[in-house]
Amino acid sequence: MVGESMHIDAIDWSLAKALLEWQVEMGVDEAILDAPLSRYELPETSPAKAASVAIPEKKSASAPPPPPVEADPVADARAAASRAGSLDALRAAIDAFDHCDLKRGARNLVFADGNPAARVLVLGEAPGREEDIEGRPFVGRAGQLLDRMLAAIGLDRASANAESAVYITNVLPWRPPQNRDPSPEEIAIMRPFVEKHIGLVNPDMIVLMGNISCDAGLGRRGILRMRGQWAEAFGRPALPMVHPAYLLRNPAAKREAWADLLSLKARLTGH
Ligand code: URA
Numbered sequence: 001m002v003g004e005s006m007h008i009d010a011i012d013w014s015l016a017k018a019l020l021e022w023q024v025e026m027g028v029d030e031a032i033l034d035a036p037l038s039r040y041e042l043p044e045t046s047p048a049k050a051a052s053v054a055i056p057e058k059k060s061a062s063a064p065p066p067p068p069v070e071a072d073p074v075a076d077a078r079a080a081a082s083r084a085g086s087l088d089a090l091r092a093a094i095d096a097f098d099h100c101d102l103k104r105g106a107r108n109l110v111f112a113d114g115n116p117a118a119r120v121l122v123l124g125e126a127p128g129r130e131e132d133i134e135g136r137p138f139v140g141r142a143g144q145l146l147d148r149m150l151a152a153i154g155l156d157r158a159s160a161n162a163e164s165a166v167y168i169t170n171v172l173p174w175r176p177p178q179n180r181d182p183s184p185e186e187i188a189i190m191r192p193f194v195e196k197h198i199g200l201v202n203p204d205m206i207v208l209m210g211n212i213s214c215d216a217g218l219g220r221r222g223i224l225r226m227r228g229q230w231a232e233a234f235g236r237p238a239l240p241m242v243h244p245a246y247l248l249r250n251p252a253a254k255r256e257a258w259a260d261l262l263s264l265k266a267r268l269t270g271h
Helices: 013-025 047-062 073-083 087-096 129-134 141-152 184-201 211-218 244-249 251-269
Strands: 112-114 120-124 166-170 205-209 231-233 236-241
Touching: 073 087, 073 184, 087 184, 120 184, 120 211, 141 244, 141 251, 166 184, 184 211, 205 211, 205 251, 211 231, 211 236, 236 251, 244 251
Parallel strands: 120 166, 120 205, 205 236
Antiparallel strands: 112 166, 231 236
16 A cells, blocks of 8 residues: 555556556546645635535525526517518518427528508418428419419509509418428417518408418318308408419319409409
């Protein structure tokens, strides 16, 4: 054993080797300091110091930190939406909104397209792949069919004339992964933004494209029963229609969709 007074110079080679081997045996695998340091020689903590350290511990034990305040995404969405005084401000507010997980999986925010002066607002469901890439609603196959349907009654999202223009947006501004249906929670969280969006555009009437839009606007689904029957959504006349993506899969349903388009045209022109 090495005596306390033994100086390092006094250790011969074989003893030093034996000591090192013993340390390795004990699990030492790294030298932290260049010079040896005896932990036993550190000054002892005085009782007064120990007491002063114990006080905050005692305090925190008797007064645990308050529980974290639960975020209320719908209330936050409502507050953010109500502060937006213009479409640009609303877009920025949605862009800054972090309570909807869809945002994290999406490439782009899909806000709207068309003419904000339009009398007709088309409310779709959520962006698909092409919309996510382009950052514009209804630009994929379903969107091209929608453009043809609107053109058949003289409406065009690119029109500068409010009478023949259309404004297009979606319930959800971010693409759900694998195009799954948005959850009721996601719809509820984003609904205040939709409501504000419609308020800012202030259209005369709304087309609710598909079940998700009916859910957001009317609080119910069942598009095949509801289609063609005017209702009230967001405080204005609203016409539920089957989604163009459904029409692509079920061309036979185009007959009813045509009847609904004529009903929209009649309401617009007043006869
Ligand atoms: N379907 C929708 O409902 N919205 C889009 O933007 C694209 C497809």
